[in-house]
Structures are given as structure tokens and as C-alpha cells.
Amino acid sequence: MTDQVSGTSILITGGTGSFGSAMARRMLHRGCAEVRVLSRDEAKQDGMRRRFNDDRLRFYLGDVRDPAAVASACRGVEYVFHAAALKQVPSCEFFPVEAVRTNVLGSANVVEAARANGVRTVVCLSTDKAVYPANAMGMSKALMERVAQAYSRGQSTGDTVVCTVRYGNVLCSRGSVVPLFIEQVRNGVPLTVTDPRMTRFLMSMEDAIGLVERAFTFGETGDLFVRKAPASTVDILARAVARLFGVVPVVTTIGARHGEKFHETLVAREELARAEDHGEMFRIPLDAPDLDYHLYFDEGDEGAEPVEPYTSDNAEQLDADAVVKIFHQTPEIRALLEMGGIGG
Numbered sequence: 001m002t003d004q005v006s007g008t009s010i011l012i013t014g015g016t017g018s019f020g021s022a023m024a025r026r027m028l029h030r031g032c033a034e035v036r037v038l039s040r041d042e043a044k045q046d047g048m049r050r051r052f053n054d055d056r057l058r059f060y061l062g063d064v065r066d067p068a069a070v071a072s073a074c075r076g077v078e079y080v081f082h083a084a085a086l087k088q089v090p091s092c093e094f095f096p097v098e099a100v101r102t103n104v105l106g107s108a109n110v111v112e113a114a115r116a117n118g119v120r121t122v123v124c125l126s127t128d129k130a131v132y133p134a135n136a137m138g139m140s141k142a143l144m145e146r147v148a149q150a151y152s153r154g155q156s157t158g159d160t161v162v163c164t165v166r167y168g169n170v171l172c173s174r175g176s177v178v179p180l181f182i183e184q185v186r187n188g189v190p191l192t193v194t195d196p197r198m199t200r201f202l203m204s205m206e207d208a209i210g211l212v213e214r215a216f217t218f219g220e221t222g223d224l225f226v227r228k229a230p231a232s233t234v235d236i237l238a239r240a241v242a243r244l245f246g247v248v249p250v251v252t253t254i255g256a257r258h259g260e261k262f263h264e265t266l267v268a269r270e271e272l273a274r275a276e277d278h279g280e281m282f283r284i285p286l287d288a289p290d291l292d293y294h295l296y297f298d299e300g301d302e303g304a305e306p307v308e309p310y311t312s313d314n315a316e317q318l319d320a321d322a323v324v325k326i327f328h329q330t331p332e333i334r335a336l337l338e339m340g341g342i343g344g
Contacts, residue, residue: 120161
């Protein structure tokens with residue numbers, strides 16, 4: 001991928017977030033001539049500007065909801081990583097129309113601006129919550145995936161390639177539960193879990209970036225790439241955080257929250273039936289490659305065999321020792337430990 005991005009201009013929407021910051025650093029390291037960040041938070045942009053201190057990093061203040069702002073940021077860009085989204089489940093539950101405006105219509109703006117400006121490739125970031133969604137955030141991200149697929153069905157040869165990646169919980173990313181547990185341990189208060197039997201996928205930021213790079217390098221339009229990941233119960237996750245910082249865990253169960261699933265799903269059974277297994281990930285090619293309606297009404301697959309979805313319940317299950325080992329390999333958590341553990 002180094003030769004592919006060297007000397008090019010790249011846009012990251014939502015680039016001041018956890019993924020965007022990590023991806024910007026990776027792209028600069030690999031020789032990009034310019035990395036643009038489109039976001040609506042000038043304070044975060046200023047902080048990122050100071051941290052990076054790199055003239056190749058350019059900031060565009062704007063919102064993906066605004067087609068003109070997206071079009072301006074896409075002008076002269078070869079590649080786009082679309083990470084801008086409303087990600088908090090409660091926020092999207094309380095304001096579902098806002099989730100649609102950002103996650104669905106904003107994504108459509110990104111795809112259209114990329115096409116109009118001759119962008120080579122767009123990679124859209126999705127989440128396990130988009131599979132069999134139980135909340136507005138997941139529903140809006142599922143529709144984002146459909147936006148990418150609908151564009152790809154009508155695409156002509158030589159047009160912008162639009163593909164999607166889907167992954168689970170990224171450790172220490174904004175909105176994940178691990179930073180909450182770390183804060184609770186550092187403050188000496190009980191760790192709050194919804195239901196100790198709930199399971200969640202675990203993935204490092206490095207894994208997430210690797211998945212995006214795979215899609216970016218090898219993806220064809222309409223492709224969906226899904227990273228395989230181990231999982232653990234929420235109880236094991238909380239106790240692993242406590243063990244990491246050398247404290248005896250005190251865990252309080254608060255009960256499942258509205259819109260929260262007991263187990264997450266990374267690949268639906270319908271997708272697995274046509275997925276390609278690439279070892280560390282699945283590639284799911286575009287279904288129904290044209291706008292022929294009879295494929296939906298008049299034809300089916302008589303030989304289709306039922307398969308189980310790929311969930312955080314049937315994925316590889318980690319014990320506390322294995323989770324602690326992953327924590328030690330996570331730069332953000334190592335940084336906290338180097339700062340002096342819970343006493344910092």
C-alpha cells in the first residue's frame with residue numbers, strides 16, 4: 001500500500017476521532033502529499049494540529065450533512081476514508097432523525113462528492129451494530145452500507161470504487177466501554193456492567209486500520225470486508241481491566257440498557273452464505289449486481305443452506321488472561337500504565 005498512497009491526497013471524514021487520528025498518522029508515515037481532515041469540531045482540529053505538527057495535514061471545517069462542504073473537501077483528492085458518524089447509541093435513540101441525517105444522508109453526500117470529483121476509492125466504516133440492528137444507531141449504519149451498495153450497483157467501469165468495512169468494539173476508542181472501566185478503576189469506584197453474561201468483540205486499532213487498508217488495496221466496488229475478532233463477556237472485560245491495574249475488582253451489575261443487544265453480530269447468516277473466507281477476514285461481494293427487479297421477485301437459490309451468523313457468542317472466547325495480554329499490546333493502555341497506573 002505504501003506505493004499506492006505515496007504522493008497522493010487523502011481525505012478522512014470525521015478525522016479528529018480515534019480512528020481518524022490513527023489513520024492520519026499512518027497515511028503521513030506512508031508518504032501522502034496531503035491528508036485532509038473534514039470535521040465540525042474546531043477545538044479537536046486545533047488539538048490535532050498541535051499534536052501532529054505536520055504541514056501536510058490540512059483541516060476542513062464542515063459537516064458531512066452539507067453537500068457543498070463535502071464537495072469542497074473532496075476536490076483534488078484521490079482517496080477517501082469515511083469515518084464521520086454519530087456513534088453513541090443513546091444519542092441516536094433520542095434523536096433518530098439526526099442519526100439519519102449524519103449516518104445515511106451524510107454518507108450519500110460523501111459518495112456523491114467523491115464520484116463528482118473523480119475520487120479513485122472510498123472506504124466507508126461500519127459497525128457490528130448494523131447487523132440485525134436493535135437501535136437507531138445500528139439501523140442508520142445499516143442504511144449507510146446500503147447507500148454504498150446501491151451506488152455500486154449502478155456504477156460504470158472507471159467510476160469511483162466504493163467499498164465498506166465492518167468491525168466490532170475497538171479497544172479504547174471513543175464510546176467503547178474500556179475507557180469507562182479504566183476511569184472507574186483509577187477513581188476507586190465499582191466497575192459498572194450491564195449484564196456480566198453479555199459478550200462483545202474485541203479489536204485493536206491496528207486491526208481496524210489493517211482491515212481498512214485491505215479494503216482500500218484489494219476491494220472492488222460494493223465489497224464488504226469484515227474482520228474476524230475474538231470476544232469476551234463484559235464481566236471478563238471489566239475484571240481484566242482491574243487486574244491490569246493491580247486492584248481487586250468490585251463489579252456492580254446495572255442491567256441491560258435500552259437498545260442494547262446481548263450478543264453482537266459481525267456477519268449475518270445471509271451474508272455468510274455467500275462470503276469468501278480470507279483467513280483473518282471475510283469478503284462479502286456485492287449482492288444483485290444490477291437493478292433487475294426480477295431477481296427479487298421471480299428467482300431464488302434452491303440450494304442455499306442455512307448457516308449460523310458470526311456472533312460474539314460463537315466467536316473465539318477469551319479468558320481474563322488473554323484479555324490482559326491484548327491490553328498490554330494496546331498502545332493507549334500501555335501509555336496509561338507508563339503514566340503510573342491508577343495513581344496518575
